[in-house]
Amino acid sequence: MEAPLSPKRPPSAIPSDSDSRKELGRAVTADTSKATRLQTEQVPTLRASNESTRKIKTNTRVTIPPAYGASHNSPIGNTQEKKSVDYSAGQAVEIALSEAGCDEPVSEKTDSQQELYHAFARREKRLMVWIVSFAGLFSPLSSNIYFPALGAISSHVQTEITMILLTVTVYMAVQGVAPSVWGPLSDTRGRRVTFICTFGVYLIANLGLAFSDDFASLMAFRAIQAAGSAATISVGAGVIGDITTAKERGGYMGSFGGIRMLGQSIGPVIGGIITEFFGFHAIFWFLVILGFICLVVIVLFLPETLRHIAGNGTIPLRGIHRPVVTRHISKHWKRPDAVSSEEGNITTLTPKFTLGSILSPLRFLFEKDVFVTLLFGAFVYTIWSVVTSSTTALFQPRYRLSNLKVGLIFLPNGAACVSGSYFAGKILDRDYRHVESAYRASNGIPLETPLNRKHLSDLPLSRARLRSSWYLIILFVFAVAGYGFSLSSPLLASRPGIALPLVLQFVIAITATAIFTQNSALMVDLYPGASASATAVNNLVRCSLGAVGVAGVQFIIDKIGVEAAFLVFAVVTIALTPLMCLQWKYGEVWRAERIARLARREQKQVTGAQV
Numbered sequence: 001m002e003a004p005l006s007p008k009r010p011p012s013a014i015p016s017d018s019d020s021r022k023e024l025g026r027a028v029t030a031d032t033s034k035a036t037r038l039q040t041e042q043v044p045t046l047r048a049s050n051e052s053t054r055k056i057k058t059n060t061r062v063t064i065p066p067a068y069g070a071s072h073n074s075p076i077g078n079t080q081e082k083k084s085v086d087y088s089a090g091q092a093v094e095i096a097l098s099e100a101g102c103d104e105p106v107s108e109k110t111d112s113q114q115e116l117y118h119a120f121a122r123r124e125k126r127l128m129v130w131i132v133s134f135a136g137l138f139s140p141l142s143s144n145i146y147f148p149a150l151g152a153i154s155s156h157v158q159t160e161i162t163m164i165l166l167t168v169t170v171y172m173a174v175q176g177v178a179p180s181v182w183g184p185l186s187d188t189r190g191r192r193v194t195f196i197c198t199f200g201v202y203l204i205a206n207l208g209l210a211f212s213d214d215f216a217s218l219m220a221f222r223a224i225q226a227a228g229s230a231a232t233i234s235v236g237a238g239v240i241g242d243i244t245t246a247k248e249r250g251g252y253m254g255s256f257g258g259i260r261m262l263g264q265s266i267g268p269v270i271g272g273i274i275t276e277f278f279g280f281h282a283i284f285w286f287l288v289i290l291g292f293i294c295l296v297v298i299v300l301f302l303p304e305t306l307r308h309i310a311g312n313g314t315i316p317l318r319g320i321h322r323p324v325v326t327r328h329i330s331k332h333w334k335r336p337d338a339v340s341s342e343e344g345n346i347t348t349l350t351p352k353f354t355l356g357s358i359l360s361p362l363r364f365l366f367e368k369d370v371f372v373t374l375l376f377g378a379f380v381y382t383i384w385s386v387v388t389s390s391t392t393a394l395f396q397p398r399y400r401l402s403n404l405k406v407g408l409i410f411l412p413n414g415a416a417c418v419s420g421s422y423f424a425g426k427i428l429d430r431d432y433r434h435v436e437s438a439y440r441a442s443n444g445i446p447l448e449t450p451l452n453r454k455h456l457s458d459l460p461l462s463r464a465r466l467r468s469s470w471y472l473i474i475l476f477v478f479a480v481a482g483y484g485f486s487l488s489s490p491l492l493a494s495r496p497g498i499a500l501p502l503v504l505q506f507v508i509a510i511t512a513t514a515i516f517t518q519n520s521a522l523m524v525d526l527y528p529g530a531s532a533s534a535t536a537v538n539n540l541v542r543c544s545l546g547a548v549g550v551a552g553v554q555f556i557i558d559k560i561g562v563e564a565a566f567l568v569f570a571v572v573t574i575a576l577t578p579l580m581c582l583q584w585k586y587g588e589v590w591r592a593e594r595i596a597r598l599a600r601r602e603q604k605q606v607t608g609a610q611v
Helices: 017-031 088-099 121-137 136-143 147-157 161-177 180-187 191-210 215-229 229-245 246-260 261-279 281-302 341-348 357-368 368-389 391-399 404-410 409-441 461-466 467-487 495-526 528-560 560-575 578-610
Strands: 059-066 083-086
Touching: 059 180, 083 215, 121 136, 121 281, 136 161, 136 229, 136 261, 147 161, 147 215, 147 261, 147 391, 147 404, 161 180, 161 368, 161 391, 180 191, 180 229, 180 528, 180 560, 191 215, 191 229, 191 281, 215 229, 215 404, 229 246, 229 409, 229 495, 229 528, 246 261, 246 409, 246 495, 261 281, 261 341, 261 404, 261 578, 281 578, 357 368, 357 528, 368 391, 368 467, 368 495, 368 528, 368 560, 368 578, 391 461, 391 495, 391 560, 409 495, 409 560, 461 467, 461 495, 461 578, 467 560, 495 528, 528 560, 560 578
Parallel strands: none
Antiparallel strands: 059 083
């Protein structure tokens, strides 16, 4: 279903000041024989989309938001106080392009003069990804370790299991809302401080759950537990967005998803074992101990990566942003007097954490490419959540399973989530290389020439991320349609018959997780500077819809039967698939429109400053 890439168009050049024009002219001429001739009075036109161009004067005072790429910047609104900084118009447009989803630096210097996007080596990046993946493990672990204990909890608090499922619903609802607070905090005050705060909340909640003996306290502390664990995913995605480029991000996002999805895999097994031998309260003591270990690892080894605080890893860290152990990162730090002017501007423009910064990420939903991606991904997530949350109620009475065996039947689901994330990362990197190669060929860009921000504004990121999604969707639909019949057929009611629904669970989980990984990588690509807020909005939409699905699935199954319920879910997935077709066909047009809109906004700021 691949469509041809956009036709060849000459790249534009944006000088930052008059002193670099000669050097820039040589670079542009080498790039293409049709380069625009630089003039002394004005800069070349900015090609923000196929139809719209605009000329901007250089060396003017531009009023810009106080943080490069933070969550409250222009693509989603800015309600906080702004600062005026001396930026050339070219630099202002660079900021607009970054906010629109083009995170690599513009090539205004020779290759030897360009700053690295991030100073950390691959090994150091992997260490950070492992740490944030360990932290991200707690969101799925806290949810899934709980499922095998639902029957025991129902008996202990003397409440129907349908009501106990509401504790799963409230967990998912808060899991969707909480990152909308933690994400902007992460994008303004830092990743490290947000991790420390969120784990403090998480540990308090688990202590409360360990002493809960009634339904009301269980509901309350489950909500607080979700508030503490949910942000680990969005903040972890923010760290990855800080230290990686779009070209390498797919693999790191796949590793991030695969490691944290170990919680999906081993959580139910651990929960079943603990419940069987020690009672369900011991589950929360286990989470207290494991959460404390993770917090210690973060305090010791994880540095601040937010770019307006840490730059590209060369700015010395101070206070809470500095880890206890710095040997692995301090070798990249520069002396304060050696920090470049660009890095200095990044660090001095400190944004504020306000109510506006919390609410502003919701404006992502008004971007067409974001909305269609999130809506389809959220429904896939809802179906997967329904399959997972209903497993105990559907399997335990049908196959007469103990709490330990209930935990074991979650293994195929969890193993599929781990492998789905890992292989999706590999597929994403492969697809990105394929689309990039085709783009280079169609635009005459040599393989050894790095793509700069102007190139990335044209690179079809949507197609790079969705290229392999179609066969995943087909497999997902067939598995969901057959899952209900496998649980209602009399021929499969015996113990050997349990194999087929578990195989279908595996297929559902591996395809759904791969789709999640693709959507998450695309969201970070669209807004790399505000990756934590973008991921938070992703969580908000899919967890809110998932909570509705989990709350209503048992009532739907009781009303129309398990086979009809999952057949309906498959049909609705087919009905929503055209949303992905729209993203495939129009995603780059919508992104170009956003870039043009941001450029016009910057021009208005230039005009206002001159008046």
